[in-house]
Amino acid sequence: ILNVEQSPQSLHVQEGDSTNFTCSFPSSNFYALHWYRWETAKSPEALFVMTLNGDEKKKGRISATLNTKEGYSYLYIKGSQPEDSATYLCAFQGAAGNKLTFGGGTRVLVKP
């Protein structure tokens, strides 16, 4: 069983502040790392797919970095807004196939 961990489990952020959180995954047999955004009462939506060591992806105020050698990815939210409140999931894709192993998620609550 692959171990994909996200920390912290939850965090509260004041509106306008920036924040970041971590996804750690196995550093061997790496194929891709996926980030999803999951709003309450909705279904997860893809944010990024990252494949290469040193990859950086950006979408609006949200960005992510990838370190495959040490097995971690950071997701950053710059100038958090209430609409950024969601659970952010990372998912590891090994080289063997297409199954994704999800982390437990980081639940972000942005307070106005």
Added chain:
Amino acid sequence: NAGVTQTPKFRILKIGQSMTLQCAQDMNHNYMYWYRQDPGMGLKLIYYSVGAGITDKGEVPNGYNVSRSTTEDFPLRLELAAPSQTSVYFCASSYSAAGGQETQYFGPGTRLLVL
């Protein structure tokens, strides 16, 4: 495109009852998946399928069965419902070509309560 659709949205079952959760996608995706999401936990893979007629177990398959007779449909069957199967179930699909990093598209979920 409707994307990935799931029915029902919510269901209450008695212990020992059976039911089928329906999932359909209209994106011509070859891969389909069933996950369950328990409170405070991430998504656990129950079963997946790489194409019509082919299914395989995921991390938590016990108590469930699947079939994939068409590309579009991937129903999940609970034969003897147990309280431990109370969860939110998500169906997802993706298109896989050799060497691809496939984004999965999720349905809206089915909330199941077993009493």
